[in-house]
Amino acid sequence: MSSSSTALEVSSGIAPTGAVAGVSTGMAASSASTPVYRFYSPTFQGHFYTADPVERDTIIRQWSSDWTYEGERYSAFTTQVAGTVPLYRFWSDQLRGHFYTADQGERDHVMRTWAATWSYEGVAYYVYPAGSGAPNTVAVSRFWGPGVQHHFYTADATERDTVISRWPNVWSFEGERFRVPLPGNPVEPSVLTQTQQNAVALAKEYLKYLSFSRLGLIEQLGYEGFSTADATVGVDHAGADWRSEAVEGASLYLDEWSFSRSGLIEQLEFESFSTADATYGVDHAGADWNAEAAEGAAWYMQSSNYTRDALRAALVRDGFTPSQVEFGLDSVGY
Numbered sequence: 583m584s585s586s587s588t589a590l591e592v593s594s595g596i597a598p599t600g601a602v603a604g605v606s607t608g609m610a611a612s613s614a615s616t617p618v619y620r621f622y623s624p625t626f627q628g629h630f631y632t633a634d635p636v637e638r639d640t641i642i643r644q645w646s647s648d649w650t651y652e653g654e655r656y657s658a659f660t661t662q663v664a665g666t667v668p669l670y671r672f673w674s675d676q677l678r679g680h681f682y683t684a685d686q687g688e689r690d691h692v693m694r695t696w697a698a699t700w701s702y703e704g705v706a707y708y709v710y711p712a713g714s715g716a717p718n719t720v721a722v723s724r725f726w727g728p729g730v731q732h733h734f735y736t737a738d739a740t741e742r743d744t745v746i747s748r749w750p751n752v753w754s755f756e757g758e759r760f761r762v763p764l765p766g767n768p769v770e771p772s773v774l775t776q777t778q779q780n781a782v783a784l785a786k787e788y789l790k791y792l793s794f795s796r797l798g799l800i801e802q803l804g805y806e807g808f809s810t811a812d813a814t815v816g817v818d819h820a821g822a823d824w825r826s827e828a829v830e831g832a833s834l835y836l837d838e839w840s841f842s843r844s845g846l847i848e849q850l851e852f853e854s855f856s857t858a859d860a861t862y863g864v865d866h867a868g869a870d871w872n873a874e875a876a877e878g879a880a881w882y883m884q885s886s887n888y889t890r891d892a893l894r895a896a897l898v899r900d901g902f903t904p905s906q907v908e909f910g911l912d913s914v915g916y
Contacts, residue, residue, distance in 0.1 A: 615657040615763045618707065621649040628679050628732035633658055633707040656722065656737035656762045659708040662818055664774070665716050669760060671706035674699050679732050684709055684760040690858040702858075710761040720765070721758040728754070737762055774815065781808050781816025789822055793831035796824050797854035828855050828863025836869055840878035842901035843871055875902045875910035883914050890916040 619638045621630045625648045632638055641649050659666055670689040672681040676699055683689055692700050710716045723742045725734040734753060736742050745753050774782065781803055788799060796817055803813035831853060832846055841849065843864055850860035875897060882888050882896050890911060897907045 614659075616660055616707075617654040618656050618658050618762075620652040620655040622652055623649050626678050626732075627730040629734055630680060631655070631682065631706070631735065633660060656720070656765070658762050662708045664815060664819075665710055665714065666708040667711050667760075668705040669707055669709045671703045672700040673703050674701070677731055681733060682706060682735065684711055686856065690856055693858045693861075712758045712760055714761050716761065718764045719761040720763075722760050722762055724756040724759040725753040726756055727752055735759070737765075774819070775812075777808070778812050778815045778819075781812050782819045783816075784808075785816045785820035785822075789820060789827070793827050793834055794822075795827065795831075795850075795854040795856075795859070796822070801854070824855070824859050825862050825866075828859045829866045830863075831855070832860075832863040832867035832869075836867055836874070840874050840881060840900075841869075842874065842878075842897075842903075842906070843869070844901035848901075871902070871906050872909040875906040876913035878902070879910035879914045 616633055618631055618633045619635075621641060622628075623630070629652075630641070630649065632641075638651075642651050658669065662668070667684050667686075669682055669684045670686075672692060673679075674681070680703075681692070681700060683692070689702070693702055709722070710719050712721070720737050720739075722735055722737045725736075725745060727734065729752060733756075734745070736745070742755075746755050784806060785799055785803060788794060788802060794802065799817045799820075799822070800810065800813045803816055804810060808816065828850055831850055835841060835846060835849060846864045846867075846869070847857070847860045850863055851857060855863065878897060878900055879893060882893055888896065893914070893916065894907055894911060897910050902910065
C-alpha cells in the first residue's frame with residue numbers, strides 16, 4: 583500500500599474516471615478460487631479490487647496513467663460455493679471510488695441511507711464471512727482513511743500490521759471483514775451430498791415458475807422435508823438473482839391486486855425480501871401508482887357504497903400519497 587494513500591467511508595478501491603462503472607460480466611464462472619487483482623491510484627489516492635481479468639486488462643490498457651497495477655492480492659470465487667457469501671460492490675461517482683462489503687445489513691444500510699452517494703453494482707465475487715470456520719482461509723482486514731475517505735482492504739497480515747504501526751493517524755483499523763482462501767492452500771468447494779443436490783434441483787424448479795425471496799425459498803424447501811442446513815445449501819446453489827425475483831414478485835402482485843408503493847414494499851417484506859430488495863423490486867415493476875389508486879378506489883366502491891371521506895381514509899390507509907388519493911377519488915366521480 584502506498585503510504586501516501588488515504589481512503590473513503592463507504593468506498594474502497596477507486597475506479598478511474600470513465601473506467602468500468604458497474605460489475606463487469608467478463609468473469610468466467612468457476613467453482614474454484616480465482617485471483618483478485620489490486621490497483622493503486624495516486625490520482626484518486628485509493629485502491630481498486632477486481633476478480634475480472636477483462637476489467638483488469640482494460641484498466642491496465644486504458645488508464646495506466648491513473649492506476650498502478652499491484653498484482654494478485656488474494657483469491658475468491660466467481661460463483662457461490664458452500665459456506666461463502668456475496669461480496670457486494672458499490673460505486674460513488676461523487677467520491678470516485680468503490681466500496682465492498684460482505685455484510686448484507688451494511689449493504690442495505692448504505693442503499694437506504696446513502697443512495698444519493700452510492701450506486702449499488704451487485705456482487706463482485708464470493709468470499710467467506712468474517713469468523714468463518716472454513717479451513718485454510720485467511721482474514722481480509724479493512725481500514726478506514728478519513729482524509730481521502732476511502733477504505734483499504736488487505737489479506738496480508740504483515741501489510742496489516744505495518745499500516746497499524748506506521749500510519750495510525752492515517753488509517754483506522756476496522757478489523758476482519760471477510761475471509762478468503764489461504765495463499766498456497768486454495769479452498770476447494772465442498773462436495774454436495776445427494777440430499778443437497780436434490781435441494782438444489784428442487785430450488786431451481788420452484789424458481790422456474792414462482793417468485794421467491796431467499797428466506798422464503800429456504801422455508802419452502804423445509805416444507806418439502808429438507809433440513810434447514812440442506813435447504814440453505816440448495817437455495818444458495820440455485821443461481822437466483824434475488825432482486826430479479828423481487829421484481830417478478832412485485833409484477834405478479836400488481837397483475838392481481840391494487841397496491842400503493844409503500845404497501846407493495848411491505849408485502850414483499852412479508853414475503854421475506856430484504857427492505858432493499860423489496861424496494862428495488864417495486865421500483866422496477868413498472869407500476870403506475872395513480873392507476874393503482876384508481877383501481878383500488880373502484881374495488882372499494884364495488885364492494886361497498888363508500889362516502890368520499892370513507893374512501894379517502896381507505897386509500898390513505900393503503901399507503902397512497904395525497905395526490906394519488908385525489909386521483910383515485912376523481913376516477914370514481916368524487
